[in-house]
Amino acid sequence: MQSLERRQAVIVLDFGSQVSRLITRRVRECHVYSELVPPDTTYAELQKRTDLDIKGFIFSGGPSSVYDKDAPSCDPAIMDSGLPILGICYGMQLLAQHFGGHVAPAQGRREYGPATIEVVPEAAQNPDVYRIFEGIHPSPVQTEHLDTVSQMPRLPVWMSHGDSVDKLPEGFQVLACTESNPVAAIAHPAGMVGLQFHPEVTHTPQGKDIIRNFLYRICGCSESWTSSAVIDEAVESIRKQVGKERVLCALSGGVDSAVAALLVHRAVGDQLTCVFVDTGCMRAGEREQVVETFSNHLHIPLIAVDASERFLNRLDGVVDPEQKRKLIGEEFIRVFEEQATKLAEEQGPIPYLVQGTLYPDVIESTSHDTASTATKIKTHHNVGGLPEKMSFKLVEPLRMLFKDEVREIGQELGLPEEWVWRHPFPGPGLAIRVIGAVDKLKLDILRAADKIVIDEIKRAGVYRDLGQAFAVLTPIQSVGVMGDGRTYAYVVAVRAVTTSDFMTADWARLSPELLARISNRLVNEIAEVNRVVYDITSKPPATIEWE
Incomplete structure (x- = not known):
């Protein structure tokens, strides 16, 4: 090595x-x-x-x-x-x-x-x-x-x-x-x-x-940047940074935070406690899957916190996507600080927080004058969205890695394949896939829509061919006809892209039959939806997410 x-x-x-x-x-x-x-x-x-x-x-x-x-x-x-x-x-x-x-x-x-x-x-x-x-x-x-x-x-x-x-x-x-x-x-x-x-x-x-x-x-380089070398280096670096202190991991349910947790657990073992926060903006079945995988399969200490009400209260009436991201990032930290305080009463202080920040997050969240001549695109909640004052020191073992490298490391660490190949999910969750103001009803509509989209894509056997696929609840309501009656309901946008790096992406050419099944299920199974559109914009000029 x-x-x-x-x-x-x-x-x-x-x-x-x-x-x-x-x-x-x-x-x-x-x-x-x-x-x-x-x-x-x-x-x-x-x-x-x-x-x-x-x-x-x-x-x-x-x-x-x-x-x-x-x-x-x-x-x-x-x-x-x-x-x-x-x-x-x-x-x-x-x-x-x-x-x-x-x-x-x-x-x-x-x-x-x-x-x-x-x-x-x-x-x-x-x-x-x-x-x-x-x-x-x-x-x-x-x-x-x-x-x-x-x-x-x-x-x-x-x-x-x-x-x-x-x-x-x-x-x-x-x-x-x-x-x-x-x-x-x-x-x-x-x-x-x-x-x-x-x-x-x-x-x-x-x-x-x-x-x-x-x-x-x-240059005379050798092939030394491998998954096993990355794991060894990360473990050594984590041990050097953390020492004998205790660590909390912000576990979101995505591959990034999961791999970060596995790396830290390999480095410091039971010094790590994972915290999963249900913000009310998660995908269907997210909490149950996280608990099953980490508590019962990987045997890593996990605390699941239902904070949905407080997140929705913070988001009430907020329309601007950057404000959504920053509010959610700040609230995440506050929840972790509270959990750390409770755990500290039993086990002693917990000064460190693990996050699954990736290299593209860092690049896209960095302004022109501090790291790159490329333009800042958006703030990621776990980079630019952190509050200025917080009690944690960050541990970010994936900070210099791309998504494909993270997946390779996850496989080597024994993360279940379903997790390894799971499509990326933004830290702010469905809050930034509800365009405009967020409330519980809109989140429930989008949660159901997102599940239908993913279920049908998996059923068609193309899930692994796509870099990302999801539903977006637009603020538009349109006139429709169902049965003999007039409806006035939401428009759902479906987004699916192919990409090798998530820095550029092309819209996926899903078959008309697959799109028809998705559309049919969305309007038949979700009463609040009567129209479906498909996003055919590449990145650039668009981003993958709508907000």
């Missing part, structure tokens, strides 16, 4: 691309640890990270032009560190400019969307610069596009740029071109590579192979 003190890492500098975090995710899929950091992070700051053995850097894309007066840059010491650097889109242009090249508006070479790059034959003859493309060939469907003269591969890629490198820096060589752009990829024998296209997105089929070449062939 790789030591916690010196974990191999490739650092991603975020220059504002909305898919910057995908780079980090792709690196981790290659079993190499990666973090996304602001572009103004200094090399000296990173060298102080005694837990990281930095093997290289990746510069993300971004919306700026490198020649603009206020264009983001990075610490020159990173450029001159001697460590390998992969520049993507804006990152490539920044790399070229720093080392004496020139970047200008594309002059007819703007490229947005699918494109095809052709590897330059001279580059393929220089193994010191060709390492990024070594062993990469067109996918089977692209084989017919090989150049019959040069026999150099033409690879489908995804472009999104209006500027281009029109003068190479000294020592760099062109690796690939497109029909409209003679400089689509560049490299230097010292391990610096620039790609005008985006290898991190799925629209570049060989993109992951290209990133893997950078990690293994250029």
Whole structure:
């Protein structure tokens, strides 16, 4: 196992691309640890990270032009560190400019969307610069596009740029071109590579192979970021943080908090007590399932608290979704503090609180000026929604993990498969799936609707194919006809998406037969519903949740 003190890492500098975090995710899929950091992070700051053995850097894309007066840059010491650097889109242009090249508006070479790059034959003859493309060939469907003269591969890629490198820096060589752009990829024998296209997105089929070449062939990384290594490191870190103190875990019923609880339990055993709070905004059968799994199956101490009335009182008349999230986050903490006080009377103080915060939560909850040039999307109740004053110190063992990594760890820790593959459920629960003001009747309607949606999706055998699926109770009421009478009832929206990372998502193409069954059951079994609509918006421009 790789030591916690010196974990191999490739650092991603975020220059504002909305898919910057995908780079980090792709690196981790290659079993190499990666973090996304602001572009103004200094090399000296990173060298102080005694837990990281930095093997290289990746510069993300971004919306700026490198020649603009206020264009983001990075610490020159990173450029001159001697460590390998992969520049993507804006990152490539920044790399070229720093080392004496020139970047200008594309002059007819703007490229947005699918494109095809052709590897330059001279580059393929220089193994010191060709390492990024070594062993990469067109996918089977692209084989017919090989150049019959040069026999150099033409690879489908995804472009999104209006500027281009029109003068190479000294020592760099062109690796690939497109029909409209003679400089689509560049490299230097010292391990610096620039790609005008985006290898991190799925629209570049060989993109992951290209990133893997950078990690293994250029940075010299090993496949050390594995589930077992993550578990060992997390356990060691938790023990170091908590010591002999007692811990409460905020157990929501989702895979994130469940895996966090299992990690902490492995680290400190009976020092942990889990608390499940029924906010009145939970899914049907949630409380019963949590109690059965944790108390009877995993044998982890659990307290179930019915706080539904107090949560609904706090939410009374609240319409703004950000206010809902913050109120729920604060009330969660207050409930835990009360439980800790009761337990402290019997067992002594409990200073620590476990939460299932994930890396995307942290990224999306972070403002522009503190962690990323990407825009803040929304506040997650277990990150930005915490009150400023609380008695707990937080334990967040999943804070630097993506959802797929959490699921792998859950499987290794013995979490039941039904839990591992459960669709994500927001911390504020159904409160943010009732659009507008929340009350018990609306929650009951939505609870019943959500159960029908999930039951039918499971019955159709497509639950595991979807990243997330749920019902939304809209504030709209519409006219309908049922039997011989006129109705005026709620409109329910059904949302189902496919995604590999929850940072981007596409609406799921559910069969018309499945949608018909869902709609039929919703309007027949829930008297307050007479119309069903299906959300066909991707992320972006929408988010997965409606609020």
